[in-house]
Amino acid sequence: MQPADRSAPRTQRRRGAPVERSRTGVPAPLWMPAAMALALLVLPVLGLLTRIELSRLPELVTAPAALDALELSLRTSLAATVLSLLLGAPLAVVLARSRLRGLRVLRAAVLLPLVLPPVVGGLALLYLLGRTGPLGRLLEDAFGVTVPYTSAAVVLAQTFVAMPFLVVGLEGALRTSGARYERVAATLGAGPWLTFRRVTVPLLVPALGSSLVLTFARALGEFGATITFAGSLRGTTRTLPLAIYTTAQSDVDAAVAMSLLLVVIALLVIALVGPKAVEGRGD
């Protein structure tokens, strides 16, 4: 527990509030629903594990269909995460720092994919970028590019549903830390671009970890938008969630084995980046 204690906000200690664990206990009525919530989250995954046929597991996990799907999933999810970072981080800075009119409308628009059912997002993408969609036809006529039912469509669908996590996470961190440090940098003679590179970005690093993890995880699990916009073509657009769904119709054991792959990846991601990302919060 030592490092956690040391990282406790210094400002609080300076104001004279002693750093100590709260001694007021959790009210008794909360324990029961809390336990049930935990059960609801953990038991299904455990149930999945009991369903595994250990004898067939190695064979099922290394089946070409599973490995293809895994590789595609990792590639597209990483691409979607990078795309989200390149486009979403600047958007977060604009939302948090600019004084544009109608910023609240923009903020709501960013939240839309979070509340929209992914299938609807997939349909929307299809009607924008499909052969008959306004942008899709333009792309096809001008460059001969067709987006739907390609790996690029998978990345776009994943980015559509996952990028809001990154934007919201970073924007929240930016707004919490406020513009105080940027103002200090300005009085020290740093222009906006230098301030962004040497002040805003370093301050964002802790929040960046957790936001990237969430974004990647959301992209990895993407199903609805992908199947609508990109279809389920093996090796091209059939990511692991799609493969699990397709396989479950015929071979439940194989589907469970693939699910296990996703669970392991999820645990790995949380173990590698999760705790650090959560710990680094605050200033």
Added chain:
Amino acid sequence: MTERAGEAAMLADVALRRAGFGLDVTCTVAPGEVVAVLGPNGAGKSTLLSALSGLVRPERGRIALGDRVWLDTDHNVDLPAHRRGVGLLAQNALLFPYLSALDNVAFGPRAAGAGKRTARTIAERWLARVDAADLAGHRPGRLSGGQAQRVALARALAADPELLLLDEPLAALDVDAAPALRGLLHRVLRSQHRPTVLVTHDVLDAVVLADRVLVLVDGRIAEQGPTRAVLARPRAAFTARIAGLNLVPGIAEEEGIKTGEGVISGRIAEPVEQGEAAAAVFAPSAVAVHRECPHGSPRNALRVRLAGLEPRGDVIRLRAAARLMGEDPVLAADVTPAAVADLGLAAGDEVFFVVKATEVAIHPASGGSSSP
């Protein structure tokens, strides 16, 4: 240490209006001069600093340092903050948490285009000047409030600003750290030539650091002048309320100050060098009034002439002129009505104000508070 900046006087004339609040201030600050801006909460002190540093834009106004014009609404000139050259030391140090103390101080020189090594050399020198050389490698999270504020001061000065702004620099420090930093500021401010504006609510800051005081009430200057003159003869109600401390000027000695009438001993509140201008500061409630000069060693006695008695709650405030400080009733004592009756005090009486050495704080004094 070479200093580009700080040779030009600051001239500011700003007016701005916000919801339910207006600011209209004209002031000049000479090179090397420290002007303290005092005023109640919401008087516009921080807004004034924001306007000077370029963080808010006044509706009308002109700010110039020598022939460098920062703001001129008539000619549509408005330099952004990062091109003005203001050094800001605020209540919170706001050191960049991901940089060492040294790299924090080197930030300004780096932003000005210095190479990494040059910037670090400059930063080392400034850290040494604020007695923080040993903190160079520390992360801000491991510094105490006073240490962080030292580093922040070095950081502000290392950027070589043309104007130095101090926004309640001691307000967030605890009672032990504040005097040390106040003493340090006193020393550093006297050895540099920038115009400096200090916003504070603590009259002691003004006494120790400022040459001149400017009292801001409701966005306007209620009064201004040399620190001691304003505090001794406050005209604005606000100044009278905060200036409730007795302040006797003199020359610092080993355990007190030397005045025309002998030595006033007290405890040294901030480091002060012997022979330097200093002030003995004590509260009116610490004063006892005697008809005869008492002979107890830990007591200071000042011969005064009573000028007036006024009731103040359950005490009576005596105003008195001390011979060594001219004709004006600049000293005050709060005594009980019973004591006034016992001694039969009346205006014009010659009495002694007696105060224990432990109740007297010795502060270094800026030029404005030592000269009449």
